[in-house]
Amino acid sequence: MTDFTMAPDTVALARRVRDFVIDKIIPFEKDPRLTQHGPTDGLRDELVALARAEGLLTPQAPVALGGMGFDHATQAAVFEAAGWSTLGPVAMNCAAPDEGNMYLLGRIARPDQVEQFLRPMVAGDRRSVFAMTEPGGAGSDPSQLQTTAVFNGNDYEISGLKWLITGANGARTWIIMARVPENPHGPSGPTLFLCEGDTPGIHIERVMDSMDRNYVEGHAVVRFEGLRLGPTQVLGEVGSALRYAQMRLAPARLTHCMRWLGAAARAQHIALEHARVRTAFGKPLVEHQGVNFMLADNEIAMHQCRLAIRHTAWLLDQDVRARHESSIVKAFVSEELFKVADRCVQILGGIGVTGETVVEMIFRDMRGFRLYDGPTEVHKFAIATQLLRTGTAFAEPT
Template structure:
């Protein structure tokens, strides 16, 4: 039976996180170090120090590695509270892409790789990238992977062009997806490599201009040329990159939803307060049906998103892979939360499109959420494919 009751200690923790974000993090939203390309590393380090001092750093990481070891259900409450500001997850070291990369590394990295690459991430000392997306190759369809790794019996020479590589500028832990070419020395196929960011052959060509600015150091175009990595740099097994990517993406889709739920809830809070005090045509905006219907639609969407997120968190905590269900939630929640932000801009009127409130920034930052970790259309395609495979709709009243 699915139990949506949050334990009292989880409720208390979520309140503490929300208060921390309000009192300590939100003042940084107007800091000049929050640039057009996202918070820079200096701002991140300062925020991480605040969360560490409060005992709120890296809530998702295993306890044995210094994290707080929370399950997915607890993360749902904590990440939503952190998401009240887009800087909240940055401060608490649970923002993308690091959170998803930590999840993957904690499951498939060797002990020596954990020590070198993962532990410093959990401690908040370094950031990471997951270098998969290509301008003319891998993206929503990773099967189009074009980055090559040629093995000569001693080293893999990796060459290719990646873009939209989030946080690449200054990141120290690099996970690189490349296709190991057939060779006489061993297995081949799509493979993950793990290396340091200052390894010769990793060239950051430029930081891309984008409409969002909530990811540390933005998104980059990266070229691999003359990058040589030995077999010790292989992450997991050769040829298993797509399987590992799916292992990472199912929970990562969900944590995206958790964080953005918090941001959308803040938009609703700001719009509601505005509607209470702003008057038009002789009464507060809140008393006009056109406005209060939008607020009601928002509240419905927030409630449905929260329930959907908690259901999939429950599935994951009970050992279900939940790829199908996480696709449903990512497609639904990303679309509905963007509508929430859009309606909040509308309720705020003129100031809604200015930086007088944080709603305008959240609106812009949230729009790419509908694309990251798979656009809505790809998730719908996957959902429909699963329906065809199982031969009937997911309508079993005891399907949960």
């Protein structure tokens, strides 16, 4: 039986995180280093130092690696509290893509790779990228991978063009997905590689203009040309990249939902405060049925999202893979929270489309959430496929 009761220490921790974000992080939302391409590395470093001083760094990583070691259910409360500002997860070192990359490295990296690449990430000393998406190639369908890693028996030569590579500019831990063609020297297939960001052959061509700005250093176009990596730089097994990508995505799509629930709650708070003091036609906006219905719809949606998130977090803590459930949550939560943000813009009226509040930024950033880690349509297709396979609308957790 699912128990949604949060332990008193978890409640206290979430309040502590919320207070930290309000007192120490929100003042940076007007910092010029929060650019149209996201926070700069300099801003990130300053925020991370604040979280480190508060003992709130990397809540998702194991204690043995220097993290706080929280299970998924605790993360649900902590990440929501951190998401009260889009800079909160950046400060606490639990933002995408680093959070998902840490999870993956913790599952499949060799001990020497953990020491070189993962442990400094957990400490907040370096950032990472997951270089998969390609123009015309891998994306929501990673099997369309075009980047190649030709193996000559001694090393792999990686060639290809990637884009929408989040945080590429300045990242030091690189996870690269490339296809190893058939060769006489060893196995082939989609493969993950692990290397330092300053390895010759990694060329960051430009940072893309995008509608969101909550990811450190934005999204880049990256060309791999003359990139040579040895067999020891393979992450996991050759040919297993698609399986590893799915391993990473199930919890990562859930933590996206946790963080954005916090942002939606912030937007609702701002809209509610505005509706209380702004008057129109002789009374406060909140007393107009059209407005208070929107506020009620937001509260209903966020309650449903919170329950869905916590249920799937509970399943993961029971060692259930929960791929089906995480797809349901990602599809449902991303759509519902975007509606919440949209209604908050509507309630705020003219200022809702300006930078006078953070709601406009949350609205734009939330639009990307509907696409990242799989668009809604891909998840719905996976959900329907599972229903067809099981022949029931009440499938067992998977």
